[in-house]
Amino acid sequence: MSDTEAEFREFVGTQMEALRGLAYLTCGDWQVAEDAVLAALARLYGKWGRVDNPEAYARTAVVRAAIDETRRPWWRREQSHGDALPDRPAPDAITSVDDRVHLRRALLQVPVKHRAVLVLRFLEGLSVPQTAAALRCPEGTVKAFTSRGLEALRAILGVEIRTEERVEAHHEAV
Amino acid sequence: MKLSELLEAARAEPPAAHFTVDDIVAAGRRRKRRRTSGWVVMAVLALFVAVGVPQVVARYSRTPADVELPAFPRGTKPFDLIFSGYLSGDLRVGDPDWVSVNNQTTYIGRKVIGVRAPAYRSAGKLALYRPGFKPKRLWQTGGITPTEQIGGGKAFFARPATPDDTRTDNRADSMLVWEYAKGALAVVTSYGGLSRPEMVRLATAFKLTKPRPALQAYALSWVPPGLRLVAVEAGRRGMPTSVFVPRAKSADFTIDPRVDQATVTTGSWSVPLRDSAGNVVDYGYPMAVANPGYTPIPPGGAVVGIYLARMAGSRPTPKCELVVPGQEKYGTECEAAPEGDGFLVARGSPALPLAQLKRMAGSGRITGADSKPGTWETTRESFPTSAWVQRD
Structure with a gap:
């Protein structure tokens, strides 16, 4: 095994779980999320050593692949059975599981691109320009999707949702 | 939480x-x-x-003489679009981006090598003029080089004239002018990177389409009596800018192809849309960086733009203020939130009374849904008839 491949393997080992979570929040299906991560990291393998910031590249590729997966016609997508058969028993308290299921359902009601913007900005901590670059859209669209995504989430959950001060400052600038 | x-x-x-x-x-x-x-x-x-x-x-x-010059599409109305985007080698011509009372324009982009597709860099502009309209002082009369016919129409290369307005960002270094339909001229303008064979190739690949109206997702029910609608942005996907100028200047208004708006208003190009069979059905459009409504205000006129999203800070009634406080010469800007789910900005020149700009902004309403062109209205239906340019 070459040094380059060893580096790539180490990178995948440390980043895979985070990327799966990122893809899941974007597309809303663990199976589809895995497909997106697999496709994105396979692409990164071919570019390894030529990419300046592998973390940012992988994050962007995974989110884009997850969005693309949601657009694929249903007949070209393998059916996921993840919802029907849990992969492993839920280890934590019932209330926590209920909360999580509730949260996931709420997130799934937010349009996929709005959700992607919220995830990149508030979970991954990307700025408006960075999010716009990652999703290849204008900064104005990122701001609009942030506003609309937050509004939708507030309406669905029926609670006030706070965002970081840095992001609020961006809103002010809209 | x-x-x-x-x-x-x-x-x-x-x-x-x-x-x-x-x-x-x-x-x-x-x-x-x-x-x-x-x-x-x-x-x-x-x-x-x-x-x-x-x-x-x-x-x-076939030899050029075998090709017959097409007729301009019958039944074409003002603000109808008459072509679609296409590819020519590594060059890409977008769908109509701006349409005015006398011409319609779009970007020509060159594919950037070594970057994940789709990445294009602005290389020039295509402009089509309505039959019978000849642009004034667009090219130098002294520097004309005739070339072979294109699509049955006469063609020549020309050197661009310097714009009257020296503030504009003139990037043009050469032009190919040809007759694309009977009595109607088209111009491919190079911004320094198009060779003459490439310009001919672009012109040869051009095709007229059945006319279709430029659509708007919003409408204005009132426009100041002295102003006329002269141009709308067709490439914004429902969030367009519309441009108004005083009636006296409306008949000759054109979008200037020498100005590379890509440097200030666009970032990258959108991903081409494909149908379920994988065919490209839309070659996309340059993605805007500047917000709708933020194109230069023409002398004595106004520009209006809209976002189809509720934005922080929007208000139900127009709020107007000087663009640069204390500097009236820069004009005034009014913000409104028609029906609470959009954000409209109307920007007027210092010559336009504030009360008129405010009334114009307040007359805006949303008429279509975001990203659903099927719900949008035609440009003619979206503005009062008093704002139309009467050509005849």
Whole structure:
């Protein structure tokens, strides 16, 4: 095994779980999320050593692949059975599981691109320009999707949702 | 509840992964092998295209004199779009981006090598003028070089004239002018990077389409009596800018192809849309960086733009203020939130009374849904008839 491949393997080992979570929040299906991560990291393998910031590249590729997966016609997508058969028993308290299921359902009601913007900005901590670059859209669209995504989430959950001060400052600038 | 904590909670406790690091490395290797063999096939094909195709084409191509100049599409109304985007080698011509009472324009982009598609860099502009309209002082009369007919129409190369307005960002270095339909001129303008053969190739590949109206997702019910609607942005996907000028200047208004708006108003190009069979149905459009409504205000006129989203800070009634406080010469800007789910900005020159600009902004209403062109109205239906340019 070459040094380059060893580096790539180490990178995948440390980043895979985070990327799966990122893809899941974007597309809303663990199976589809895995497909997106697999496709994105396979692409990164071919570019390894030529990419300046592998973390940012992988994050962007995974989110884009997850969005693309949601657009694929249903007949070209393998059916996921993840919802029907849990992969492993839920280890934590019932209330926590209920909360999580509730949260996931709420997130799934937010349009996929709005959700992607919220995830990149508030979970991954990307700025408006960075999010716009990652999703290849204008900064104005990122701001609009942030506003609309937050509004939708507030309406669905029926609670006030706070965002970081840095992001609020961006809103002010809209 | 903090959003970052909420998102963390939602992705917690994932099911066990169905693949390992080995699976990813194996998939990466397979992909690399496929791409390497793909390049070999492409190289062979490229050799055939470079050597074989020109010989076949030369043998069977017709002489320019055989081609008949098409007629301008019948039934075309003001603000109807008469062409669609197309590709020519590594150059890409967008769908109509701006349409005015006398011409319609779009960007010409060149594919950037070494960057993931789609990435294009502004290379020039295509402008089509309505039949009978000849642009004034667009090219120098002294520097004309006739060339072979294009699509049955006369053609010549010309040197661009310097714009009257020296503030504009003039990037034009050469032009190809040709008659694309009976009595109607088109111009390919190069911003320094288009060769003459490429300009001819772009012009030859151009095709007229059935006219279709430029659509708007909003309407204004009132426009100041002295102003006329002269141009609308067709490439904004429902969030367009519209431009108004005083009646006296409206009949000759054109979008100037010498100005590369891509440097200030666009970032990258959108991904081409494909139908379910994989065919490209829309070659996309340059993605805007500047917000709708933020194009230069013409002397004595106004520009209006809208976002189809509720934005922080929008208000139900127009709020107007000087663009640069204390500097009236820069004009006034009014913000409004028609029906509470959009954000409209109307920007007026200092010559336009504030009360009129305010009334104009307040008359805006949303007429269509975001990203649903089927719900949008035609440009003619979206503005009062008093704002139309009466040509005859």
